[in-house]
Amino acid sequence: MLAEDVHTPRGIACITYNNECARELEDRLAALGVEQDRRIFIGTVHSFSLTQIILPYAQTAGLGLPASFAVATRAERQAALAEALGRAEIPQGLEFRLGIYRRTYLNRELPEWRNSDPDLAALIERYEASLRRRGRIDYDDMPLLAIRALRANPWLQRALLAKFPILVVDEYQDLGAALHRMVMGLCFSVGMRLFAVGDVDQSIYGFTGARPDLLQRLSERDDVETVRLRLNYRSGDRIVAAAGVALGADRNYEAADADAEGAIFIHPMEGNYDQQARRALQDLLAQARARHPDFSLRDLAVLYPAAWIGDSLAAAAQALGIAYVRTDTNALYPRSSRIMQWLEACAQWCCGGWRIGAPRLSRIIREGKRLFDKAIITEESELNFHRRLVAVLWGNRDANTILRDWLTQMTKEVVQSFAIDDAALRDELDILAEFSERLAPGADHQNMVLGELAGDGVYVDRLTLSTLHSAKGREFGIVFMFGMDNGRIPRNGASNNERAEARRLFYVGMTRAKREIHLLHTTGRESIFVTEIDQHLADE
Numbered sequence: 001m002l003a004e005d006v007h008t009p010r011g012i013a014c015i016t017y018n019n020e021c022a023r024e025l026e027d028r029l030a031a032l033g034v035e036q037d038r039r040i041f042i043g044t045v046h047s048f049s050l051t052q053i054i055l056p057y058a059q060t061a062g063l064g065l066p067a068s069f070a071v072a073t074r075a076e077r078q079a080a081l082a083e084a085l086g087r088a089e090i091p092q093g094l095e096f097r098l099g100i101y102r103r104t105y106l107n108r109e110l111p112e113w114r115n116s117d118p119d120l121a122a123l124i125e126r127y128e129a130s131l132r133r134r135g136r137i138d139y140d141d142m143p144l145l146a147i148r149a150l151r152a153n154p155w156l157q158r159a160l161l162a163k164f165p166i167l168v169v170d171e172y173q174d175l176g177a178a179l180h181r182m183v184m185g186l187c188f189s190v191g192m193r194l195f196a197v198g199d200v201d202q203s204i205y206g207f208t209g210a211r212p213d214l215l216q217r218l219s220e221r222d223d224v225e226t227v228r229l230r231l232n233y234r235s236g237d238r239i240v241a242a243a244g245v246a247l248g249a250d251r252n253y254e255a256a257d258a259d260a261e262g263a264i265f266i267h268p269m270e271g272n273y274d275q276q277a278r279r280a281l282q283d284l285l286a287q288a289r290a291r292h293p294d295f296s297l298r299d300l301a302v303l304y305p306a307a308w309i310g311d312s313l314a315a316a317a318q319a320l321g322i323a324y325v326r327t328d329t330n331a332l333y334p335r336s337s338r339i340m341q342w343l344e345a346c347a348q349w350c351c352g353g354w355r356i357g358a359p360r361l362s363r364i365i366r367e368g369k370r371l372f373d374k375a376i377i378t379e380e381s382e383l384n385f386h387r388r389l390v391a392v393l394w395g396n397r398d399a400n401t402i403l404r405d406w407l408t409q410m411t412k413e414v415v416q417s418f419a420i421d422d423a424a425l426r427d428e429l430d431i432l433a434e435f436s437e438r439l440a441p442g443a444d445h446q447n448m449v450l451g452e453l454a455g456d457g458v459y460v461d462r463l464t465l466s467t468l469h470s471a472k473g474r475e476f477g478i479v480f481m482f483g484m485d486n487g488r489i490p491r492n493g494a495s496n497n498e499r500a501e502a503r504r505l506f507y508v509g510m511t512r513a514k515r516e517i518h519l520l521h522t523t524g525r526e527s528i529f530v531t532e533i534d535q536h537l538a539d540e
């Protein structure tokens with residue numbers, strides 16, 4: 001589309017579910033020689049709303065935000081909520097409920113907004129008012145404000161069409177009503193061309209307000225051409241068949257390469273999760289690697305139903321000296337954080353990467369400029385950025401440098417000078433601050449060295465430890481699904497909807513594997529989904 005349909009300076013906007021998916025998109029486009037620049041937006045619906053609509057047009061679109069508004073930090077959100085509640089302690093799960101309600105009832109002029117839960121609607125209004133008094137917006141505000149701005153300003157719709165004649169959406173099934181509303185307006189009224197990709201069977205975020213039926217409805221429109229993809233280029237034949245069994249529905253999928261069989265293993269495991277983790281990583285992982293000497297650690301992943309289970313696996317990997325990268329909420333920092341990804345790349349350069357150009361300095365500089373694009377606007381500021389960055393990197397080429405010292409220098413010399421006044425970076429700076437706290441003298445990671453930060457990056461060979469949710473959109477040669485126990489997936493007491501979503505989550509896990517899938521469960525407690533696969537293998 002970029003080569004043939006859209007001409008400079010017009011471009012394409014690509015919206016996807018989360019930063020992790022955006023990163024996957026960016027990497028794949030980079031492999032085709034396409035770099036993210038002014039013509040191409042790649043990011044979440046939140047960053048699209050913020051960077052393409054709210055920041056440039058808040059004042060002209062009459063959103064009623066002060067000129068100096070910013071994105072609220074977690075502490076500011078909690079303070080606003082406490083004020084709205086009239087007391088300091090915030091009940092557990094309240095923020096989550098607020099979020100779902102705001103995402104569900106978009107149009108506040110309809111009676112549903114107030115009638116569905118009058119107390120909650122009133123609380124939300126007080127909370128938002130409190131945020132505004134502080135000159136802040138929050139995460140859920142972003143798409144809501146963007147929709148409001150678009151609806152009230154037809155010229156704004158045309159401005160977006162002028163910039164992005166094509167809108168690409170990936171993982172449509174996991175995006176909520178706000179994005180759908182935007183798509184309906186921009187594509188079906190204003191005339192952007194839509195290219196949407198998704199799979200209703202992989203919808204796993206219903207619990208946060210995602211609406212898989214929206215993709216279904218989109219595909220049923222007369223003015224939409226639907227293309228069903230039947231061939232699976234990722235997984236071996238037997239894995240494709242077993243995944244169909246896991247889904248409990250035949251979609252007629254076929255492995256593209258008939259010779260690639262793939263293998264499925266079921267392992268009953270004794271003991272608690274700590275003991276199971278140790279055996280999984282010590283024995284099963286080693287055996288799998290022996291069967292596939294062509295795979296390196298980065299081709300392997302262990303997926304589990306909840307982040308706390310990852311603690312057992314991380315501890316076992318640490319004890320066994322297996323390098324790993326963790327991508328769940330208990331990770332040291334979120335892997336999807338843009339600033340942390342950039343710092344990882346900087347660390348890799350310092351830890352020997354500079355000798356071989358992995359990563360290249362030019363890439364680090366380019367990504368840094370993109371990260372701090374609000375502050376790097378003149379040739380002079382660009383030069384200043386180069387000088388400061390190169391001075392810190394060149395002066396610290398030692399993997400054994402205490403990370404705290406390195407990070408302090410980076411923060412002082414580079415980050416603090418260039419991340420100023422950027423509303424889009426505030427959450428990122430929070431993440432950085434939280435990470436720094438864990439490196440402080442006396443904190444749990446006070447002795448961490450630079451090499452360890454470098455190790456968590458994409459250039460280094462690591463085993464992936466991830467929740468099933470975070471593995472969405474990714475692929476690995478060999479996948480271990482750990483903790484596939486009754487009561488865990490699906491959870492005890494799950495409703496019918498939750499059971500169906502758990503089944504889809506299990507399906508997402510199985511479809512990540514190219515060559516081998518391993519289902520691990522506590523002996524005598526296997527999940528019903530494992531039992532079904534077991535039965536299928538016996539019948540085969």
Ligand SMILES: Nc1ncnc2c1ncn2[C@@H]1O[C@H](COP(=O)(O)OP(=O)(O)OP(=O)(O)O)[C@@H](O)[C@H]1O
Nearest residue numbers: 199202229232233234235256472473474475511512
């Ligand atoms: N036409 C093709 N020829 C060869 N390989 C392909 C082709 N299409 C996709 N692949 C490969 O198959 C794998 C899966 O493709 P891709 O990730 O695009 O699928 P997907 O539908 O997005 O998967 P999911 O949504 O389950 O994550 C990738 O390794 C990709 O490179």
